[in-house]
Amino acid sequence: MTPAQPLLACRAVEWQTGGRRILGPLDLELTAGETLAVIGPNGAGKTTLLRLVAGLLEPTAGEVRLRGEPYPSIPRRRLAHHVAYVPQIRPARVPLSVEEVVLQGRFPHLSRWRLAPSEADFAAVREALAVVGIADLRHRRLDELSGGERQAAYVAAALAQEGELLILDEPTTHLDPRHQRGLSELLLRLGRRRRHGVLAATHDLHLASRVADRVLALRDGRILALGSTEEVLRPGVLEDLFDTPFRLLAEGRRQVPVLELEP
Amino acid sequence: MSRESRGLGILPWLVAGWLAALLLAPLVGSHSLDPTAVFGGDATTATIFWQLRLPRVLLALLAGGALSVAGLSYQTLFRNDLAEPYTLGVAVGAALGAVLAIRFGLQEVLGLPAVGAASFVGALAASSVVYGLAHRRRGGGGSTLLLAGIAVSLSATAVILFVQYSSDSTQTYRMVRWTMGGLAVVGYREVLWLLPWVVAGCGLLVTLRRELNLLLTGEELAASRGVDLGRLQRWVLGGASAMVGALVAVAGPIGFVGLMVPHILRRWVGHDHLRLIPACWLAGGAFLVVCDTAARLVLAPAELPVGIVTALLGGPFFLWLIFTDRGR
Numbered sequence: 001m002t003p004a005q006p007l008l009a010c011r012a013v014e015w016q017t018g019g020r021r022i023l024g025p026l027d028l029e030l031t032a033g034e035t036l037a038v039i040g041p042n043g044a045g046k047t048t049l050l051r052l053v054a055g056l057l058e059p060t061a062g063e064v065r066l067r068g069e070p071y072p073s074i075p076r077r078r079l080a081h082h083v084a085y086v087p088q089i090r091p092a093r094v095p096l097s098v099e100e101v102v103l104q105g106r107f108p109h110l111s112r113w114r115l116a117p118s119e120a121d122f123a124a125v126r127e128a129l130a131v132v133g134i135a136d137l138r139h140r141r142l143d144e145l146s147g148g149e150r151q152a153a154y155v156a157a158a159l160a161q162e163g164e165l166l167i168l169d170e171p172t173t174h175l176d177p178r179h180q181r182g183l184s185e186l187l188l189r190l191g192r193r194r195r196h197g198v199l200a201a202t203h204d205l206h207l208a209s210r211v212a213d214r215v216l217a218l219r220d221g222r223i224l225a226l227g228s229t230e231e232v233l234r235p236g237v238l239e240d241l242f243d244t245p246f247r248l249l250a251e252g253r254r255q256v257p258v259l260e261l262e263p
Numbered sequence: 264m265s266r267e268s269r270g271l272g273i274l275p276w277l278v279a280g281w282l283a284a285l286l287l288a289p290l291v292g293s294h295s296l297d298p299t300a301v302f303g304g305d306a307t308t309a310t311i312f313w314q315l316r317l318p319r320v321l322l323a324l325l326a327g328g329a330l331s332v333a334g335l336s337y338q339t340l341f342r343n344d345l346a347e348p349y350t351l352g353v354a355v356g357a358a359l360g361a362v363l364a365i366r367f368g369l370q371e372v373l374g375l376p377a378v379g380a381a382s383f384v385g386a387l388a389a390s391s392v393v394y395g396l397a398h399r400r401r402g403g404g405g406s407t408l409l410l411a412g413i414a415v416s417l418s419a420t421a422v423i424l425f426v427q428y429s430s431d432s433t434q435t436y437r438m439v440r441w442t443m444g445g446l447a448v449v450g451y452r453e454v455l456w457l458l459p460w461v462v463a464g465c466g467l468l469v470t471l472r473r474e475l476n477l478l479l480t481g482e483e484l485a486a487s488r489g490v491d492l493g494r495l496q497r498w499v500l501g502g503a504s505a506m507v508g509a510l511v512a513v514a515g516p517i518g519f520v521g522l523m524v525p526h527i528l529r530r531w532v533g534h535d536h537l538r539l540i541p542a543c544w545l546a547g548g549a550f551l552v553v554c555d556t557a558a559r560l561v562l563a564p565a566e567l568p569v570g571i572v573t574a575l576l577g578g579p580f581f582l583w584l585i586f587t588d589r590g591r
Contacts (some may be wrong), residue, residue: 081489095529104484
């Protein structure tokens with residue numbers, strides 16, 4: 001794996017099920033330190049793309065590479081050293097404390113023959129909790145927390161995994177404005193550290209315009225547009241993408257797309 | 264750290280309860296034994312203690328522990344509170360093997376009683392079929408496996424009823440008696456046969472404790488953290504089913520232990536399998552010894568099959584599960 005290779009590369013990736021093509025063929029590259037937002041209507045294939053890149057689905061054609069190495073030749077445990085995933089759908093009841101959930105992110109680093117995690121593992125957990133800003137919740141049971149706090153715990157677990165590629169599926173869904181803001185700040189901070197490549201599927205165009213370096217617009221499993229936030233988050237592209245009118249709202253020096261609710 | 268401290272408090276009590284079951288249960292029965300007589304040279308008392316009761320208690324400790332640990336592993340693997348050797352078809356597969364051996368009058372296979380050997384094979388065959396069925400559907404998750412288990416159970420039960428119907432009354436009596444499960448007529452041979460299976464099965468499951476813990480946050484996250492789900496399912500299902508098969512071969516199917524013990528223990532010990540597995544093993548063993556002692560006392564000098572006692576407790580326990588918030 002040479003540094004010259006992009007962190008992530010999808011080449012002619014396709015995924016089919018039941019004779020229907022859900023995604024692709026699709027080409028995509030992500031460099032380390034880059035944040036890419038994936039937008040598109042429901043059923044466009046966003047989650048499928050994320051699961052392919054997380055190694056949870058095998059493409060039916062094409063290939064996904066991590067720093068030049070094709071996924072099938074990377075054992076699952078080693079892939080988990082590099083790629084961390086925060087799915088949108090998770091079990092409703094998880095009988096663990098926040099710290100236990102975050103410690104689970106350390107699994108790929110733990111030895112089967114050691115009974116307890118090492119000091120380095122606990123240090124990574126502490127750092128992840130601090131970065132996400134939920135250190136004070138670490139002994140609380142996940143079941144007792146709000147949706148936003150749970151989301152934060154899963155993001156912390158993914159950070160504790162210490163991969164270079166972070167995959168987030170709808171990270172702001174179910175979050176109230178305060179937690180949306182918290183998550184957006186977190187993504188900006190991660191982006192500034194330039195350590196992670198981030199791939200986030202979202203319906204939150206405001207979030208995408210604020211934290212993403214580039215935006216990928218997916219429709220019916222194909223790339224409708226891929227480019228800088230200014231290029232993609234324009235009313236013209238968004239109207240083609242979602243079949244509904246948008247306009248731009250000035251926010252400081254930037255323009256933010258908003259949904260046109262009144263005709 | 265809560266993870267480190269929680270549940271440690273109860274482990275010494277479980278060890279104490281386990282030792283108490285081991286030492287006290289052999290003294291109790293239709294004939295109470297005086298401990299001083301056991302060690303004091305009374306030949307009859309010593310024979311009852313060492314040759315009749317102690318092996319039976321040892322077998323109950325092993326069997327109860329194995330059933331509880333297997334039930335715990337199935338529940339975590341399938342993320343379903345109702346998974347246990349019974350609901351997954353493993354015990355019914357064993358029963359089918361035994362019933363066929365009785366029907367065809369087999370006596371011995373490779374030096375083992377044929378009924379035991381056939382039930383062992385039946386348990387492994389049932390779990391292989393369940394696993395195979397679930398995997399014919401792509402990405403078969405926990406619920407698919409559980410449904411496959413129920414399907415195998417129903418089919419095997421139908422075959423058992425057919426075989427019973429087509430057998431003579433002596434055979435039918437033996438079949439019915441066997442499917443009640445019991446620890447009577449047991450010697451050290453059965454204990455020694457079961458021991459390596461239980462040690463290997465529980466040892467394997469302890470090495471998989473972190474993978475089992477990861478399943479608590481879902482299969483998707485577990486896989487993204489590096490767990491090979493297919494391999495984990497094969498190891499857990501194979502390890503636990505071999506252990507259950509071995510014990511059903513000597514004791515017949517004993518239901519509900521694998522359901523009740525893990526549920527109660529989770530409340531006390533938490534959900535870390537590093538603690539839960541030994542805790543379930545200790546508590547399950549002691550629990551089955553208590554049930555078996557009750558089975559020996561209720562109709563003394565006659566005795567009840569222990570499977571009836573555990574089933575009597577299992578019904579109300581199911582209701583308790585339904586009417587409390589234990590459903591996931």
